[in-house]
Amino acid sequence: MPYQDIQQAAYEANMQLPKLGLVLFTFGNVSAADRQQGVFAIKPSGVPYDELTPEKMVIVDFEGKTVQGNLRPSSDTLTHAVLYKHWENIGGIVHTHSTYATAWSQTLRDIPVYGTTHADHLTADIPCAPPMDDAMIKGNYEYETGFQIMNALRDKGLRYEEVEMILVGNHAPFTWGKTASKAVYNSAVLEAVAQMAYLTEQIYSDCSRLKASLIQKHYQRKHGDGAYYGQD
């Protein structure tokens, strides 16, 4: 059973989505990668969360080909495959249609960094990738979505190792991380930050971004060389 570990990890991470209030019905999926074997385990398409088991997680390689499993993998599988293939340091990917992050995606706006909750996790505005050209949409849509995500980060000068979340314009968020569990964590953080940024602008329409010193302080105390948050 060479894929048991990533099936278990993908299963547990998928089951976190409804618990964290990030999905309605089957509107989301998580994958977990095994870089040694060059594959990832991903949720089967359209299967309700309460019918999932670890064994139902489909094993797919980084070209998007199913390696093991009788069920059809998530319709977003090719997006996952592209990101795993090109971003060597990630081990998990999440896609949801969580309410506030999706609303921001629908506006095509980046989420401005308004506070330390945001800066605890990344120093940049949360980027929104523009919608794709019609040719890409009509072509290999989910495959192109992966490149659209990578290009949007590159165009903004962002590194995927720091910025572990993105909005896809008119669509919804994707997040990633070293593990599937960390990617789910990022989806919940994104949703909370998206809600707070929305409320901030409602309460005061002319508010400013957090200043650079405060962004750096909060990011570095969690992620810098001298980080002192947590027990590690």
Added chain:
Amino acid sequence: MPYQDIQQAAYEANMQLPKLGLVLFTFGNVSAADRQQGVFAIKPSGVPYDELTPEKMVIVDFEGKTVQGNLRPSSDTLTHAVLYKHWENIGGIVHTHSTYATAWSQTLRDIPVYGTTHADHLTADIPCAPPMDDAMIKGNYEYETGFQIMNALRDKGLRYEEVEMILVGNHAPFTWGKTASKAVYNSAVLEAVAQMAYLTEQIYSDCSRLKASLIQKHYQRKHGDGAYYGQD
């Protein structure tokens, strides 16, 4: 017990409404039709959800006449009857006063298609039927509501097989589908889409509809000839 199947289906579908957060008290009802026998099972009027049983579901024909049951059927029964009579391909209908969909109904606005969560389910704006003329309101109100729904779809050039949801102006939403369970699913989708569209306009007041290529891509990958979402 010729109606046992639709009573069970209507009961289970009704019980989903409070679980999905779509109703307060008794502000909603679901019916399930048996086209062979020309009847549907519907929630009794004003009975709390936690007192429902399959046996309490009232059996009504497509003219709105009660065929079996001691309880008075939902006050919206005639609306259900009209829709079943004229729309041959539906097997379930739901009416709720869910928060966001009802708020949109109260504005008399259609819900614009702002993202793929919407386009995954229908390609058009979610229509809002205008309020009826006073004569229709004072007349056979619930019966006329059925025609108001059908006319609103027709006037906008929409097919009920694709657009399985509508807002009734100043009132609240109705949804339908091949089964009662699918109609409840549609009510939950409508509520989520209504909330996201509201937030989208709050975050950016000048946002645009999703472009046609993206609408078609998302709708077709779930519903087109070459659909590849789900396991069917």
Added chain:
Amino acid sequence: MPYQDIQQAAYEANMQLPKLGLVLFTFGNVSAADRQQGVFAIKPSGVPYDELTPEKMVIVDFEGKTVQGNLRPSSDTLTHAVLYKHWENIGGIVHTHSTYATAWSQTLRDIPVYGTTHADHLTADIPCAPPMDDAMIKGNYEYETGFQIMNALRDKGLRYEEVEMILVGNHAPFTWGKTASKAVYNSAVLEAVAQMAYLTEQIYSDCSRLKASLIQKHYQRKHGDGAYYGQD
């Protein structure tokens, strides 16, 4: 044990408030009246809901004097007493600081009748009583609050038998009804209607009230002579 029935009714109605999400901590109270004996049972002041028992409900007469009980009654007791004394047809009163109804109270605005969810319960805008004169506030505050509520209804030409809810300006809502249970129902309806009206104005800032024919239709089908909602 002459007060056992109203103690039980007040207890059960109070316990509904946290279940319906209408109170934080002890920010609310319910009373239940026995008109034969000229008394009501009311929540003791500041006691957490999970420490309540039927026996802890304090028995108070319509002048506001404690008749039975070792605990201090709700600080709002005199408001309840005034309303019971002057409104002969009510048997229960509720006060909460529920989120949306309280926000409306803080604006001093009436809640416009924007839809049938509202008209199913009353035909008027939900009134907001203006804040009291300073002399009344510094005087017998809770007693005067009762008169402020009665005067606001009278000034707007409303009958307490139909309009079973009010906002007290800068403060929070009160509701009432034939029973304590009905008064709690009204508090939940008010909160839902308040949220929907808020959202309605956010989605479309220039929306109109429901037209008279639709208001009357919905109110009468639940409350008129030929009412056909429910099983009674």
Added chain:
Amino acid sequence: MPYQDIQQAAYEANMQLPKLGLVLFTFGNVSAADRQQGVFAIKPSGVPYDELTPEKMVIVDFEGKTVQGNLRPSSDTLTHAVLYKHWENIGGIVHTHSTYATAWSQTLRDIPVYGTTHADHLTADIPCAPPMDDAMIKGNYEYETGFQIMNALRDKGLRYEEVEMILVGNHAPFTWGKTASKAVYNSAVLEAVAQMAYLTEQIYSDCSRLKASLIQKHYQRKHGDGAYYGQD
């Protein structure tokens, strides 16, 4: 086991945060002080709430030095230490990133006193401390945060014994009280008041503060010499 009481108090108070919906993941911390021994017990940094035990609470003195415990204390420990050292009458402190209070913090606005829910707890607007100078941020950040909080109260002429809550600009709220449990209560009150104030301004953009007589009446009936709320 000289610190058992405050460890238990800090543990129980920390566990209230997720129950009250005030924290996501580990975004919050509570401490409980023992003034006799000159120490406080505080949540260990980054440990999930469901892995907490009373024994894991770290004991720290009022200079911020760890006295007992193998885990690293909350990264905000120095802020707690500064406040305990200078404010002799407090026994508990809470920091959260609760949604509405944090959104207000991000706007740098004080929360205006719009209603009695607010005035039941304090008579002033809830203050927002301005962000610190860059030198303070780059220096001993958490230590300086304590002084920033104290200075903001002093500059506005507020007493910490009455105003038991503050927003830290671009960051998030801190609350305190005679006990850790009371400080948690204050965090929940702040979040509710922050939500109501936000909604109030959305419903009516030109609303006024509560008038002085009503502020005083509500504050004094709970906190004044002749207070008559509660059972004490």
